[in-house]
């Protein structure tokens with residue numbers, strides 16, 4: 001089994017959707033990624049930072065899912081990263097109401113010694129300089145590096161983002177961000193341009209419309225599972241990335257063929273994430289539920305047609 005290093009925010013989120021509103025609840029990219037990856041029993045470690053205001057029970061929640069938190073720094077006198085967002089009625093788009101970097105502003109990531117030789121590195125949404133700082137600490141070249149990012153970093157650290165993109169294997173990005181990064185409307189053209197920026201594999205997440213995987217001239221598409229209830233899409237992208245990374249770390253097969261399965265696992269896990277606010281659905285999600293939904297996914301997408 002491979003080791004997996006997960007870098008990203010561990011955060012407080014306040015969310016508004018057409019179905020309700022929360023105060024500060026547990027969120028953050030590394031949190032969602034870690035919870036999703038924990039379904040594959042990989043040896044994972046989170047690298048992040050929180051303030052003295054961050055409750056111990058949230059850290060315990062991560063440890064209880066076998067996520068090593070030695071690399072989660074606690075800055076006692078600082079405040080935890082805070083993000084707030086409001087979803088539109090279609091639930092596919094949102095406005096960011098607040099991004100307070102707080103302790104993240106001066107964060108110097110430290111990868112725990114035991115994880116510096118991890119085979120898989122998942123660089124969750126964070127400042128690209130921090131993402132690069134983690135890559136630089138790896139003592140052996142990882143077999144797979146995956147990077148997730150968002151428009152916020154494109155707006156304020158585009159050159160740094162380009163630098164880290166040259167060093168990674170896979171990028172996961174949403175459709176709107178792929179268009180912003182390349183200036184192209186067609187996602188096929190956008191993926192080609194992103195390839196030219198570095199990553200050999202490009203995953204474009206399309207929310208309720210699934211995800212596309214590109215590699216050279218190959219393309220694979222997985223729909224999102226149509227759900228009766230979508231409550232809060234926050235963290236769906238990170239959950240997808242965590243499922244994708246966790247599955248690849250478990251199977252140790254980093255081929256395009258196996259990445260197709262990883263995309264399906266990522267989509268399946270993300271389908272649970274959106275059913276409740278924040279991390280609520282993910283914290284006690286059972287493997288048996290994931291398995292059942294994977295079967296539904298297979299039925300949804302399988303067809304037999306004779307082509308002459």
Ligand code: AMP
Pocket residue numbers: 009011012013027028029082083099125126127150152153233234235236237238239
């Ligand atoms: P997603 O819905 O997958 O894009 O992820 C939402 C999570 O990303 C939330 O839990 C936030 O705490 C976190 N987040 C929002 N903005 C940022 C940012 N600029 N950098 C890092 N993480 C962020």
